[in-house]
Amino acid sequence: MSASKLAEFGTRHVAKGIGRLATEVIESGSGSYVTMASGRKMLDFTCGIGVANLGHCHPAVxxxxxxxxxTMVHAQVNIAFQKPYLELIQSLLPVMPHKSLDTFFFWNSGSEAVEAAVKLARHATKKPNIIVMQGSYHGRTFGTMAMTRSKTIYGENYSPLMPGVFSVPFPYCAQCSIAKHSNGKFNYDNCCMDPVDQLELLLKRETAPSDTAAIFIEPLLGEGGYVPPPAGYFQRIREICDKNNILLVADEVQSGFGRTGKMFAIEHFGVRPDILVMAKGIANGFPLSGIVSRKELMDTQKPGSMGGTYAGNAVSCAAGIAVAQAFKDEKILDNVNTRGKEMKDMLQKAKSDFPKMIYDVRGLGLMLACEFVGGKSFASKVQAKCMEKDMLILTTSIYDTLRFIPPLNITKEDMAKGLGIIREAIEEVAAGEDPQETKTKGQAPE
Ligand SMILES: Cc1ncc(COP(=O)(O)O)c(C=O)c1O
Structure with missing residues (x-):
């Protein structure tokens, strides 16, 4: 079948509910590039949504x-221990953000791992409710649909959802109405901390501490707009958790495994989570997720209450071990920080060149976002231009935002190429919108 006929076949026979950036068919991937069935080669700044973080088909993985x-494909966790599962734990123990996180359970998808964390939190505390952040994304299964608060589409018309989920604002300083109306007094560097006050109110008004098992937070809000919290926020959350015997769950499905320049994003904020949820980058594309917590919490669950047919698949675990090794061998975190700075500098320059178009540049490491002034769909327009120029790039959140998730081991040359395409795309969209914005056209990206 020709490439275009294959795509037509897909449009007819694949469920419409799966949204898709491109209607083309991907044939293969290698490093920072994917090749379409048509032969078109595209620079991939999506990594399959933050999964193939060491590039496609990393040779060692x-x-x-x-x-x-x-050797062994399906050992089944409820039958016996399996070697790759245990060796993966050995590789992960030294990189956990806190030494208390030493007992693991592997699952397949991020959503399943989030649900495993809900089960653990409820079981260990004997409390029913959980708190999530407005703007958060935790998945699309029945449990996680109730917890996902980034867009209504994920829950619309699927009710009734899992009960016992409450929400509070995440400190999104660029869109905080208190900051916006404070004449510059409050901003990311000087947060009003209203979200913490809202959390304290929630615990007084809606879900008592004695009914609240856990607070789930993405340490760097993902689907909600790639928003890092301001300094001091996590310390306040940890204090509230400690005071009220509430567990702090860090959902690092997207922000984990080096994406933000540290192995886990929570390390930027210096607090200990009680449960850490991981997936995506853990096995560079092989289906694997997991939770890790303290032994005394994990061991509250009775044997047999956890597990699943494909949980912690041996091939995925073997891939995970190779990922952990590659992080050491290839000094991945150093590259994330160097390339991340190059990218952030370029975006910040674009912001100062196009102040009427770009509203905010933010993020950590190679988990970066560019939020445009609302109402003009700038992000989708820039995205479309990048696609025309053979580059895959994603939008995110209810605000007009582009997110950047290039491979963590991207070369300096490929980063420069990607930044050139993005800069050009921004210039072209600006030129089409408002002649004033074309003033700086032609400047090379930094
Ligand atoms: C922070 C976070 N949690 C959970 C999930 C759900 O993971 P999955 O799609 O593997 O179920 C995602 C997916 O994007 C995510 O970003």
Missing amino acids: TKAAQKQVG
Whole structure:
């Protein structure tokens, strides 16, 4: 079948509910590029939504998976221990953000791992309710749909959802109405901390501490707009959790495994989570997720109450071990911080060149966002221009935002190429919108 006929076939026979950036068919991937069935090669700044973080088909990861396929594919966690599962734990223990996080449970998807954290929190505390952040994304399964608060589409017409979920604002300083009306007094560097006050009110008005098992937070809000919290926020949250015997759950499905320049984003904020949720980058594309917590919490659950047919698949675990090794061998975190700075500098320059178009630039490491002034769909327009120029790039959140998730091991050359395309796309969209904005056209990206 020709590439275009294949795409037509897909449009007819694949469920419409799966939204899709491109209607093309991906044939293969290698490093920072994917090749379409049509032969078109595209620079990939999406990494399959923050998953193939070491680039597509990373040689060491592929080799480890291939070897495991010929050794043992499906060992089944409820039958016996399996070697890759245990060796993966050995690789992960040294990089956990706190030494108390030493007992693991592996699942398949991020949503399942989030639900495993809900189960653990409820079971260990014997309390029913959980608190999530407005703007958060935790998944699309029945439990996680109730927790996802980034867009209504994820829950619309699927009710009734899981009960016992309450929400409070995340400190999104660029869109905080108190900051906006404070004549510059409050901003990201000087947060009003209203979200913390709102949390304290919630615990007085809606869900008593004695009914509240856990607070779930993405340490760097993902789907909600790639928003890092301001300094001091997590300390306040930790204090509230400690005071009220509430567990702090860090959902690092997207922000984990080096994405923000540290192994886990929570490390930027210096607090200890009680449960850490991980997925996506853990196995560079092989289905694997997990939770890690303290042994005394994990061991409250009775044998048999956890597990699942494919949980902690041996091939995925073997890939995960190779990922952990690659982080050390290739000094991935150093590259994230160097390339991340190059990218942030370029975006900040674009913001100062196009002040009527770009509203906010933010993020950590290679988890960066560019929020445009609302109402003109700038993000989708820039995205479309990038696609025309053979580059895959994603929008996010209810605000007009582009998110950047390039491979963590992207080369200096490919980063420069990507930044050139993005800059050009911004210039072209600006030129089409408002002649005033074209003043700086032609400037090379930094
Ligand atoms: C922070 C976060 N949690 C949970 C999930 C759900 O993961 P999955 O799509 O693997 O179920 C995602 C997915 O994007 C996510 O970003």
